[in-house]
Amino acid sequence: MNFHFTRESLDKTIADLVFVVTFQKDSEKPVAATLQQNDGGQGLDKLLEGQITQAIKAQEFNGKEGESLLIHSLEKIKAKNILIIGAGLQKKFSLETIRRIGGKVAQISNGIKAQSVGCVVEQTKIKGLTTAERLQAFVEGCVLANYSFDYYKDKQKRTPKTFKAIHFQTKGNTALLAKACTTAETFAQAANFTRDLTNSPPNDLTPTALAKAALALAKEHRNISCRVLGLKEIKAQKMGGLLAVTKGSSEPPQFIHLTYKPGQKSRAKVALIGKGITFDSGGLNIKTREIELMKLDMAGAGTVLGVFKALATSKPKVHVEGFIASCENMPSGNAVRPGDIITTRAGTTVEVINTDAEGRLVLADALDYACESKPTYMIDMATLTGGAAYAVGELITPILGNDKGLIGRLINAGKKTGEPAWELPLYQNYKKGYLKGPADLKNSGSGSKASTICGALFLEGFAKKNKWVHMDIASTAWADEPNSYHTMVGATGNPVRTILYFLMDL
Structure with missing residues (x-):
């Protein structure tokens, strides 16, 4: 997988898909999720004249972990599609939450045949987790979810994985972040290698x-x-x-x-x-x-x-x-x-x-x-x-x-x-x-x-x-x-x- 770091804003990121994250509100009754400013969600909504917020309300999207909402950008930004992902309650946010978000991004990207994805990397700590820690977990989730074992299927019946690149918008020092991405890919590909061996039929x-x-x-x-x-x-x-x-x-x-x-x-x-x-x-x-x-x-x-x-x-x-x-x-x-x-x-x-x-x-x-x-x-x-x-x-x-x-x-x-x-x-x-x-x-x-x-x-x-x-x-x-x-x-x-x-x- 290819990793790119850019200072361009999310709306100018050249990718097939950009995504933002919303948290579920801690309330007794379901409440529509609110877009965040830090990850570019509010900025994208403004460019689309509030259509993302309208879609969130219409679909009763409240940011539960695992929820997702895919919206066409209507050519108002460089990316073709905008993905909203629910991260659940902020008090339960963890590295595993981020890993699951990465998995969701990979699944949806492959489902719409997107090759590249863009997102904002926040430089501040979130729940005590550093930017590098969060990035490593996200990439691990992407690479693990991008795995398939179809070597024994007819080539015509295989479903190729299209997801190949991630564009990270950040203003910080990218050397440490690039290392986190490389480590994540190395570890996840090692696990995928083990999966290949374990999935292999015993006659082979x-x-x-x-x-x-x-x-x-x-x-x-x-x-x-x-x-x-x-x-x-x-x-x-x-x-x-x-x-x-x-x-x-x-x-x-x-x-x-x-x-x-x-x-x-x-x-x-x-x-x-x-x-x-x-x-x-x-x-x-x-x-x-x-x-x-x-x-x-x-x-x-x-x-x-x-x-x-x-x-x-x-x-x-x-x-x-x-x-x-x-x-x-x-x-x-x-x-x-x-x-x-x-x-x-x-x-x-x-x-x-x-x-x-x-x-x-x-x-x-x-x-x-x-x-x-x-x-x-x-x-x-x-x-x-x-x-x-x-x-x-x-x-x-x-x-x-x-x-x-x-x-x-x-x-x-x-x-x-x-x-x-x-x-x-x-x-x-x-x-x-x-x-x-x-x-x-x-x-x-x-x-x-x-x-x-x-x-x-x-x-x-x-x-x-x-x-x-x-x-x-x-x-x-x-x-x-x-x-x-x-x-x-x-x-x-x-x-x-x-x-x-x-x-x-x-």
């Missing part, structure tokens, strides 16, 4: 294809390196969890190790660990519902790759290592069986109770391997349990870990990005179910109760004494219906931007 995105995507990323950027371990190297590493899960598949497993090093002394070293099950049938405990969605079981791995795509250009002063354990979980005569006992890379023996609790087996090996990099922080991301949605719903990511400071940092980053997370307790009494039986652990022991907490408890020991957090993205990595700036059913890219905000703030 195999573990080998995922490894190739990682290698291509490293080849493209000098400050990123990538090493891929194949079946022979995985056996040499004695990754018993990964080897057990992959047994039922004809696709070979891959273990991916990515490295980003800053050009100067790093402030910390962060290990990102992603679950990369490119298709999860459940194995011999085969799934009985929504099996067609199980291509999304590599969303944790996709998150790691999305983050690394952004690291190459955003260049935080943090050393980042990425670890992805990738395979398929399939039923066959060779598949791991309920009752089998396996030995993980850490030497811990695990009795397989449920072959559909495979994610924790591959993550156990990945966490143990990642410990050898001696990180300051470890963060694993996985579509681990269906119980995540029952615990906190489909819009919040459960987060668990052994370090309150790290948990707090990630929760705060999620608040900034509109990707909320909520801490669940690592209640040790729930681990008792994993300790019964002939092996050191069982891979399932809680039934359906507190499954998200129990999944994290299984992983906790493999992080050893490192500061570690587990993010269960089973319900937030995928949207079952369009919402806000995620304008299509499918992968959301959550929590790519949260991780990037966290890394940039370290």
